[in-house]
Amino acid sequence: MAQNPDELRKLGQRLDEAQQRRVSRPQGPPPTQLGIAGRFSTELVAALVVGGGLGWGIDWLLGHFGIHTRPVFMILCVVLGAAAGIRNVMRAATEINARLAPGGDEEK
Amino acid sequence: MAMHPMEQFEVAPAMGMEHPLFHLFGYPIYFTNQSLLMVIVVAAASLFLSLAVKPGRLVPNKTQSLAEVSYEFVANMIHSATGEDGLKFFPFVFTLFVFVLFCNFFGMVPGSFTVTSQIAVTFSLACLVMVIVIGTGFAKHGIGFLKLFVPHAPWYLLILLIPIEIISFLTRPISLSVRLFANMLAGHTMLAVFAGFVILLGGAGGALSALSILPMALIVAIMLLELLVAFLQAYVFAILTCIYLNEALHLHDQH
Numbered sequence: 001m002a003q004n005p006d007e008l009r010k011l012g013q014r015l016d017e018a019q020q021r022r023v024s025r026p027q028g029p030p031p032t033q034l035g036i037a038g039r040f041s042t043e044l045v046a047a048l049v050v051g052g053g054l055g056w057g058i059d060w061l062l063g064h065f066g067i068h069t070r071p072v073f074m075i076l077c078v079v080l081g082a083a084a085g086i087r088n089v090m091r092a093a094t095e096i097n098a099r100l101a102p103g104g105d106e107e108k
Numbered sequence: 109m110a111m112h113p114m115e116q117f118e119v120a121p122a123m124g125m126e127h128p129l130f131h132l133f134g135y136p137i138y139f140t141n142q143s144l145l146m147v148i149v150v151a152a153a154s155l156f157l158s159l160a161v162k163p164g165r166l167v168p169n170k171t172q173s174l175a176e177v178s179y180e181f182v183a184n185m186i187h188s189a190t191g192e193d194g195l196k197f198f199p200f201v202f203t204l205f206v207f208v209l210f211c212n213f214f215g216m217v218p219g220s221f222t223v224t225s226q227i228a229v230t231f232s233l234a235c236l237v238m239v240i241v242i243g244t245g246f247a248k249h250g251i252g253f254l255k256l257f258v259p260h261a262p263w264y265l266l267i268l269l270i271p272i273e274i275i276s277f278l279t280r281p282i283s284l285s286v287r288l289f290a291n292m293l294a295g296h297t298m299l300a301v302f303a304g305f306v307i308l309l310g311g312a313g314g315a316l317s318a319l320s321i322l323p324m325a326l327i328v329a330i331m332l333l334e335l336l337v338a339f340l341q342a343y344v345f346a347i348l349t350c351i352y353l354n355e356a357l358h359l360h361d362q363h
Contacts, residue, residue: 047279
């Protein structure tokens with residue numbers, strides 16, 4: 001046990017420093033170029049697929065109720081899906097930027 | 109004899125389990141090579157982690173510090189992505205991370221089976237994540253969770269933006285699962301294709317046989333790259349889970 005107040009203060013300082021490190025530690029491996037490219041392309045394609053699928057589903061559902069909208073909603077949702085894809089890519093880019101920012105020069 | 113590069117991804121009943129376990133809605137349910145690998149992975153991960161920390165040394169040896177480092181790594185990841193209150197999801201994210209990591213690494217053993225190269229597995233994992241994210245969101249914010257789909261914008265733009273946000277949200281399980289699945293599938297196919305080159309060149313005879321060293325060297329390089337990808341994809345899966353959890357916990361405001 002450290003009875004000496006000086007030692008205790010030093011211990012406190014070290015604990016504070018450790019806590020600081022814990023909060024501001026740079027996270028994980030920096031994303032590789034290939035990883036970023038893969039991330040962006042899947043986001044774009046997945047959004048298109050989901051949009052198209054959703055539109056197709058709405059058309060199919062309405063068709064069951066005798067309302068024949070067939071390609072209308074699909075076309076509409078593919079366009080919305082493309083927009084969502086771009087939104088996703090922008091969001092992913094912000095995330096990656098935020099991850100790279102604290103380190104500063106981690107970019108290759 | 110060159111094997112087909114996609115043959116390694118075939119799901120078939122495990123050896124000695126050719127009879128279906130039971131029938132569900134008329135479909136036979138088999139214990140497949142994939143199920144076997146998953147059982148092995150879960151057993152190995154549990155065994156490794158529990159044995160590594162069992163002695164509880166104050167100064168850890170190599171195995172124990174490996175377990176401790178992975179604990180710290182995931183805890184830091186959750187803390188930085190979701191803040192203090194995300195730490196109650198530690199058991200979930202840690203399990204997910206370790207499971208995907210071990211699946212990827214066990215898939216690297218020649219002759220074994222890569223569970224994460226099956227879209228059925230990765231999509232189930234992604235759906236599990238989404239169910240937990242949506243459940244957390246509604247539990248924490250009630251119906252206000254739906255505000256996640258309403259960005260700050262004038263009302264006439266919202267007519268356009270809300271469907272976009274909804275599609276963007278629905279995209280997540282797909283992009284989450286496709287990324288892991290595609291990376292593992294592509295990597296292992298590439299390895300098999302180059303392995304096929306080695307066999308073909310080696311069998312060609314004469315000077316061509318000597319050339320088979322080139323694809324062999326490439327395989328070694330790709331193997332190293334795949335080990336990195338195996339870790340990276342497990343990390344990406346876990347960090348995206350954290351990011352989605354963060355949104356469910358804190359909606360639009362950053363933590």
